[in-house]
Amino acid sequence: MIPGKFITLEGLDGAGKSTHLSWLENILRSKGKAVVVTREPGGTPLGEALRELLLDNNGTMHAETEALLMFAARREHLDKVIFPALARGDWVISDRFTDASFAYQGGGRGLAMQKLDSLEQWVQGKFQPDLTLYFDVTVEVGRQRINAIKPADRFEKEQDAFFEKVRDAYLERAHKFPQRISVIDATQPLEEVKKSLDQIIISIC
Numbered sequence: 413m414i415p416g417k418f419i420t421l422e423g424l425d426g427a428g429k430s431t432h433l434s435w436l437e438n439i440l441r442s443k444g445k446a447v448v449v450t451r452e453p454g455g456t457p458l459g460e461a462l463r464e465l466l467l468d469n470n471g472t473m474h475a476e477t478e479a480l481l482m483f484a485a486r487r488e489h490l491d492k493v494i495f496p497a498l499a500r501g502d503w504v505i506s507d508r509f510t511d512a513s514f515a516y517q518g519g520g521r522g523l524a525m526q527k528l529d530s531l532e533q534w535v536q537g538k539f540q541p542d543l544t545l546y547f548d549v550t551v552e553v554g555r556q557r558i559n560a561i562k563p564a565d566r567f568e569k570e571q572d573a574f575f576e577k578v579r580d581a582y583l584e585r586a587h588k589f590p591q592r593i594s595v596i597d598a599t600q601p602l603e604e605v606k607k608s609l610d611q612i613i614i615s616i617c
């Protein structure tokens with residue numbers, strides 16, 4: 413059996429991940445792959461309950477609580493969804509994964525990256541996505557696209573300065589892990605983004 417791969421999608425709120433995710437799913441299915449699509453925080457009943465608490469825009473929590481809950485949801489997600497799917501030989505596409513914790517809780521909230529490294533090691537050991545697609549947009553473009561879609565959640569309500577730090581942290585991660593993380597300029601017209609995606613997927617299928 414040819415093993416499936418684990419692909420994660422990342423980007424600022426408003427980067428257009430959802431659109432690109434459907435496109436990616438279709439490409440893989442058209443190549444005959446069994447695909448599991450999932451998301452973080454979430455992906456399991458417990459994870460989705462944690463997501464509600466994490467995104468509730470009336471709620472508040474300490475930045476470390478936020479990070480711990482993200483990783484708690486992830487532990488469950490790996491155990492119940494991601495590892496079993498990969499063991500069956502399926503491909504897994506996750507709308508966000510651990511890079512989001514480094515970007516949002518590390519960059520945005522300013523938590524020490526070392527603490528996040530420890531949580532990552534605890535929750536997933538050396539396990540990493542085979543490929544991460546980082547859809548890069550400026551804070552301004554992301555903001556315009558968020559406003560256009562739906563009421564803002566707790567993260568989307570943050571100021572531009574927060575998202576600048578999130579973006580810097582994502583770009584730093586991409587620089588640190590160039591083999592795994594592909595940066596896609598998501599301010600381009602949709603057709604161009606799709607072309608970039610096609611090329612990247614051909615290289616891993």
Ligand code: TYD
Pocket residue numbers: 425426430452453482507508509510511512513514516517565567568
């Ligand atoms: P998002 O993926 O943007 O979902 P939607 O498209 O429905 O708005 O929302 C998830 C939010 O959670 C996003 O603002 C980023 C945040 N997040 C973290 O802060 N840390 C994490 O580890 C993860 C997985 C997400």
